[in-house]
Amino acid sequence: MIRRVDLRGRVAAGEVLDLQALVPRAEFDVEKALDVVRPITEAVRHRGADAIREFGAKFDHVAVTDLRVPAEALKTALEELDPAIRSAFEESIRRVREVSEDERGEDVHSEPAKGGRVTQRLVPVQRVGLYVPGGRAPLSSSVVMNVVPAQVAGVPSLAVASPPQQDGLPHPTILAVCELLGIDEVYAMGGAQAIAGFAYGFEGCRKVNMITGPGNIYVVAAKRLLKGQIGIDSEAGPTEIAVLADDTADAGHVAADLISQAEHDPMAASVLVTPSTKLADEVEAQLIKQVQNTKHAERITEALSGEQSGIVLVDDLDQGTAVVDAYGAEHLEIQTADAEQRAETINNAGAVFIGAWSPVSLGDYCAGSNHVLPTAGCACHSSGLSVRSFLKAMHVVNYTREALEDVAGHVVTLANAEDLPAHGAAITQRFTQ
Template sequence: MGPVIATIDLRGSDLDGLDLGSIVPRAPFDVDAATAVVAPLIAEVAERGAEALAEYSARFDQVVPESFRVPVAMIEQAVADLDPALRSAIETSISRRRAVAAVEAGERDAGVEVAPGARVSQRLIPVNRVGLYVPGGLAPLSSSVVMNVVPAQVAGVGRIAVASPPQKDFGGWPHPVVLAVCGLLGVEEVYAVGGAQAIAMFAHGVDGVCPKVDLVTGPGNIYVVAAKRLLRGRIGIDAEAGPTEIAVLADETAEPGFVAADLISQAEHDPLAGAVLITTSLDLAERVRGELAARVPQARHAERIAAALSGGQSAIVLVDDLDAAVAVADAYAAEHLEIQTADPGAVAARITNAGAIFLGPHSPVSLGDYVAGSTHVLPTAGCACHSSGLGVRSFLKAVHVIDYDAPALAAVAGAIVTFAEAEELPAHGAAVAARFEIAQPVTAPDSSSEPAEERR
């Protein structure tokens, strides 16, 4: 028997009177509670360094690697051992992600002359050193290496380090495919460190093991997220990623088998993964239920998928029309939003909140996970209403460069003094006025006893 996925029927409802953001619930993800567990661990890594890393590796990963930094020879061997078909798939992923990243980078140095002699320009400067985290829990996400490293490289980051949990089945080293992808990308600084302790290592640095980084990116479990929250400020972070989620916005033209397969694909990640169908068609909803019942028991990770689909974070949402469907989708702000309607492009143009949008029957989320060229590190938990996915700009700092000549400053000097006086910061105005005071010549001191200021 397949999973029992909930139904939320909004047909006939006045959506303007509803809090649509809470209509479709999400899985519980209490980062605050996790911080209490993570805080002592972070303090231990900061104080005791490699000794603490070894203790936590033994406790959480049941193995301690021979060295926390993976030898380059191990990475090279992982590349050599890659199955040719897998290597080809990885190289396709890298090349397409790099092509899209080149567009994301845009113009690095742009400026405007706001008045004659008054120019403000913007420089986009890459972060000096980044630490990229690659999970290794229920699935070794080697694709995350591509999604983190490629935009960092295109941004021009000079020093890139990758951390991934040591695997007991692979002699205490990260998963060999993770190592191989690092090798194909030319990343030689790789650490066999997982979880919150990896984030602590990156944030504080560990003597003799890993220098401190400036920015940490990449997804992870709730303890990784908690560590990123606690250490934000000491380091930059990309986001606090929660469980993955997919929403499919579909009408009666959608193929039920495609919709069901795509819901299953994201439910495969985690029992807390969210899978939501928003549809105007009761017939489609019932046919998707039938497809789920038939497909889930046949899946390799059937138990995990069934738990996700029958959890409170997954549902089929019935609505009256596409206007209502768009409203629900925007309120939900899905990490991944598929649009399978008669005119998906027109519907997509109306969406304002989504991590990534996949159009039509032949653009499934799985495409974006691997070889579309787009990023798959995306905002979760409704954060797509204010945040973007990981891209080249995530690794760039915007710095304004101000260049005024004397006439240009003189033209606005009065405005600056006026503004400064209004804020009761007169020295701000005085700093400008000082540049236009006529300096009097200073005579050589004589033998008289009058004060120096009176001799000017």
């Protein structure tokens, strides 16, 4: 069901290992997808809502007359939401909001010279488009993960887009959570056309400054193509889980966690890294046992048997740590005897889950952390979505005459050194009048 990659003994034999290349990873060719989404984004740019509706009918097989979801539909969705589901979402919202508020931060005031002040103001992005997937699994939890940190950041204008279901509206649970969070600007549109609609604006929808949220390869490609036109959070594609484990790990837990992420998509990646052949054998047996009892067995089997998934055998945990750090997984679980200490050595991961009682599923819903995370190795340079994603740092400079005069000579010297004498003149002009 799942392939093995054996790295044991190869370093001792004198081989130099390229760990990034050796760890299983799916081919996720965003560059190729750009050729598909470019004409879509251009059509939306020039023809607005008409183009969005046409592409929606083509790709989602749903004819949508009015892209804006009516307020009554949002209200009805919340009224009809199962009370137990509502309660669970309220707890998820509470936890994510508490973590976001702790992360918010404050303006920073500095005085590098007497009378010279520099303030770093944290300013919210003014308008954000939030994308919520609605394909195989309508991710209503992504509404929470997108909206709550943006609200805590103080973003004054938020709009949500999610693909329409057969009734022409986004999934009712997605609508219910929007209503629960007070989001009344919701659009029934998905895919690259939704990203373009937010980026360029269309009839009844002002263009946004930033787009966040996960999606399929075409959503990711549209975000990459339009980056610069708008800001983006990261390129969050098919989900990934890596588990670093030793003999202390429970094979049934590890297998269940690998399966949980494989459930998302046939392109989902599930990777176990371990020095223990015994654990590898037990996990493989558990995968076979557990998958046959799951609802989405076919999808999970395809993901686990794909080139993006595997069991990587390593010489020891130190090599295993180097492997998962090079991989830079979206989700990294560490189930080892020294899990907390080992987690402190990790530099590259979207989020790290420590020990047997912190599974990725907890982070997907109710840990208080965010589940919109960088994939495809982007964790080496990008962060997961948080309140900071929606804040810009802006310096405010306020010098007195005396403070400027004190440093004027240095400014003029540096301006002349760069052959920009008018820069220096802007300083001396103030003291020659």
